[in-house]
Amino acid sequence: MKFNIATIPGDGIGPEVIEESMKILKRIGEVFGHEFSFQEVLAGGVAIDKTGEPLPLETIEICKKSDAVLLGAVGGPKWDSLTGDKRPEKALLGLRGALGLYANIRPAVLHDALKNASPLRSDILGDGIDICVVRELTGGIYFGDRGRRENGKLGVEAYDTEAYSVGEVERIARTAFEIAKQRNNKVTNVDKANVLESSRLWRSVVEEVAKEYPEVTLEHMYVDNAAMQLIRRPQQFDVLVTTNMFGDILSDEASMITGSIGMLPSASLGEGTLGMYEPIHGSAPDIAGENKANPIATILSTAMMLRFSFGLEQEAKAIEDAVTKVLGKDYRTADIMSDGMKLIGTKEMGELVLEELV
Ligand SMILES: NC(=O)C1=CN([C@@H]2O[C@H](COP(=O)(O)OP(=O)(O)OC[C@H]3O[C@@H](n4cnc5c(N)ncnc54)[C@H](O)[C@@H]3O)[C@@H](O)[C@H]2O)C=CC1
C-alpha cells in the first residue's frame, strides 16, 4: 500500500529523532511491501527563521492532504523572547487545532528491561506499568482567551481561561471509554472539580458518557492527588482521561515512571484517519546536536501511526518488538542508562532497532 507522510522535524533534537524514525519506516516499507513517501514541511522555530511565521499556511495544507503527520519537536531558547502567536509552540497548537486532533493518546508502558532505569522502587513497579493517558488536545486553557489588563493598584495582570463545552468533553470521554473497552474496562477521570467550574461540567459529562459503557468502571480523582498517586501506586491506573493542561503535565510525570521522557510516544487523533504522531518530549535544547537524544519515543510514535492511521497492526508490532529486543540486549541512550548497560547514541539506537526489523 502507498501512504503519504508529512514530516515536521522542527527544532532542537527534533530532526535527530525524526531521521531515525524515517529510516525505520523505510525499512518497514521494504520488509512488508509498502510505499511510504515523505514530504518535509516547516513548523516551529525553523519556520520562523525561514518564513517569519511559526506555522506557514502551506504546512497546514500539506498536512491536511497527507495520510499522517510525523512531528519531532518545536521551540528552543533562540525564540524565547517571542510572545503569543509568534512563538514556535504556536505551530503545535495551531496544527492540532487546524487538523481537529482533539484526542492525544499517550501510553506509558514500562519495558521489563528498564525496571532499573525507573526512579521508582521495584516493589512499587510490581509486575509492570501500563497506563494510557487520554488527554484532551484542542480545548481548555491552552486554547482559551488570554491577555493582559490593568488591575488598579496591583498593576498589570495576565490571564488565561480554561473553558470546556459539553461536546468537547463528550468526544474525549468516548475516546477514553472506547480505549478502556479494549484494555481492562477501567477509566480514571482526573479533574479539579472541587474548585473549577469547568471541571464540574467536565466531570458531569464524563459521568453521562459512562452510562453508555456499563462494563467500564469509572472513578474520579482530583489532579493533585493523581499526581501523587502516580508515584505512590501507579499500578492502580489503567486509562486516565483528563484536560489539555493536566494531561500535558501528568504524562510527563508518567513518562518518568517508565524510565525517561525519551520513551513516551503519542498519537493525536480526530474524527477521520488523519493523525499526528510525535514524542511527548520537547526539543531538548540542552542535548540538541550531540547524538544523545533517545529516539525511541519517536520510533514508537511511528508504530502508533502504522496502527491508528494506516491499520497496519503487524507492522506496528514489528517496530515495538524490535525496540523491546534492543533494550533486552542492554543497549541504552544516556537518559535510560543504568549500571552494567551499554551506552549508545541516537543514531546507534536507530540503527540497532532497524537491524532487529529484518
Ligand atoms: N511537542 C513539542 O514540540 C514540545 C516542545 N516543547 C518545547 O521544547 C523546548 C524545551 O522544553 P523543555 O521544557 O526543556 O522540555 P523537553 O522535553 O524538551 O526537555 C526536558 C528534559 O528532558 C530531556 N529530554 C527530552 N527529550 C529527550 C530525549 N528524547 N532523550 C533524552 N532526553 C530527553 C531534555 O534533555 C531535558 O533535560 C521549549 O521550547 C518548549 O516549549 C516542550 C514540550 C513539547
Ligand SMILES: CC(C)CC(=O)C(=O)O
Ligand atoms: C506547546 C505545548 C502544549 C507542548 C507540550 O508540552 C505538549 O503537547 O506536550
Ligand SMILES: [Mg+2]
Ligand atoms: Mg508537554
